[in-house]
Amino acid sequence: MSSSTDSPTLTTETTQLSPQPDTETAKPTKKITLKSSDNQIFEVEESVAMEFATVKSFFEDSPSTDTVPLPNVTAKPLSQVIEFCKEQIKFKANPDEAQKKKYNAEFVTEKSDKDLVDMIPVANYLEIKDLLDVLNQAVADRIENKSVEYVRSFFGIDNDFTAEEEAALRREHAWAYEGVDED
Amino acid sequence: MPEKIPKLPSEIISDILSRLPVKSLVRFKCVSKTWCSLISHPGFAKEHLKRAKEDTNANHYKIFLSADPHLSIDPEAFFDADENLLTAQLNFPASYSDRNSRIEILGSCNGLVCGLSHRNPLIYIWNPSTRESRELAIPSSRELAIPGSSEDSAFYGFGYDVKLDDYKIVRGYISTSTNSETKVERRNFLETVPLPGPTGDDNIWNLELGSV
Numbered sequence: 167m168s169s170s171t172d173s174p175t176l177t178t179e180t181t182q183l184s185p186q187p188d189t190e191t192a193k194p195t196k197k198i199t200l201k202s203s204d205n206q207i208f209e210v211e212e213s214v215a216m217e218f219a220t221v222k223s224f225f226e227d228s229p230s231t232d233t234v235p236l237p238n239v240t241a242k243p244l245s246q247v248i249e250f251c252k253e254q255i256k257f258k259a260n261p262d263e264a265q266k267k268k269y270n271a272e273f274v275t276e277k278s279d280k281d282l283v284d285m286i287p288v289a290n291y292l293e294i295k296d297l298l299d300v301l302n303q304a305v306a307d308r309i310e311n312k313s314v315e316y317v318r319s320f321f322g323i324d325n326d327f328t329a330e331e332e333a334a335l336r337r338e339h340a341w342a343y344e345g346v347d348e349d
Numbered sequence: 350m351p352e353k354i355p356k357l358p359s360e361i362i363s364d365i366l367s368r369l370p371v372k373s374l375v376r377f378k379c380v381s382k383t384w385c386s387l388i389s390h391p392g393f394a395k396e397h398l399k400r401a402k403e404d405t406n407a408n409h410y411k412i413f414l415s416a417d418p419h420l421s422i423d424p425e426a427f428f429d430a431d432e433n434l435l436t437a438q439l440n441f442p443a444s445y446s447d448r449n450s451r452i453e454i455l456g457s458c459n460g461l462v463c464g465l466s467h468r469n470p471l472i473y474i475w476n477p478s479t480r481e482s483r484e485l486a487i488p489s490s491r492e493l494a495i496p497g498s499s500e501d502s503a504f505y506g507f508g509y510d511v512k513l514d515d516y517k518i519v520r521g522y523i524s525t526s527t528n529s530e531t532k533v534e535r536r537n538f539l540e541t542v543p544l545p546g547p548t549g550d551d552n553i554w555n556l557e558l559g560s561v
């Protein structure tokens with residue numbers, strides 16, 4: 167659970183001979199500090215933080231703050247949400263719908279069910295509408311062809327129907343239980 | 350053991366479910382009582398319809414190909430792997446499936462089909478996506494006391510009333526009077542047939558069919 171996932175990897179000697187211009191230092195941007203509920207510190211560019219409607223209004227109310235506490239958000243989903251928003255900023259600067267679609271699809275495909283669902287309350291709390299849309303659609307896609315039992319365990323839902331009630335529902339809509347994926 | 354997943358608030362669950370096709374929703378009524386009442390709620394049906402209409406990738410227009418037997422473009426799969434148009438034979442609920450009874454399609458709206466069974470006689474509203482239906486008795490035309498009208502001359506229309514936020518069936522009559530040698534036909538839109546309760550009451554009355 168590290169916030170320094172962006173640290174550059176060691177480069178070979180040949181590439182070190184002709185160093186790339188460091189865009190980060192060449193164009194200094196205002197940083198905003200976010201603090202997760204488990205006390206991890208995230209330094210993000212202002213433009214990224216302003217993607218979070220909740221953070222944005224926090225700054226509008228108290229502009230002199232240097233650290234925004236996020237008491238409902240743990241570090242892991244927060245780091246993933248930041249990663250997503252950084253990319254969205256790039257697409258805002260250079261709109262490319264096809265690339266954006268591709269990135270959004272890959273972003274959710276590589277996530278575990280738990281990572282995906284863990285991010286939903288974070289996106290909801292921070293009011294990142296685009297991300298919430300992507301996440302909710304991804305969850306819908308994952309459960310669409312699944313069995314009732316699979317969905318119960320996916321969301322941790324207890325079955326509160328009696329055996330008779332459940333059997334009656336299944337009988338009534340037998341066609342909807344055909345062609346379901348294996349769990 | 351899969352990792353424990355946090356409980357999501359109900360508005361999130363509702364948003365996720367509104368993205369699912371009807372078949373999944375009908376199946377997931379069985380997940381829990383909370384899910385069953387959420388999926389059955391008229392507000393959810395409206396949300397689902399709204400999303401389906403916004404989805405530019407979805408095919409909103411499905412066509413009845415034949416009324417004897419009733420065939421439709423398959424609502425679940427429009428084309429097969431070889432790009433052949435898939436059709437599905439639609440089974441009417443038992444009470445309408447009387448082979449000898451002619452069923453006339455009166456109209457369709459937001460995926461609901463309204464039909465008239467001549468033998469019983471009976472009007473039904475049917476949702477081919479959920480395969481659920483409601484039937485309503487036709488009020489006798491005698492109560493209406495329209496001169497020169499009879500049930501045989503009645504005609505119907507079916508649609509959605511934005512003001513009422515519900516569906517409506519309209520019945521009119523053709524009254525024929527003979528003046529010297531000219532036969533005059535008058536069409537009177539006189540009344541609406543009352544529908545049983547809000548149509549969405551305990552069914553998903555909407556779905557991906559824009560018009561059937």
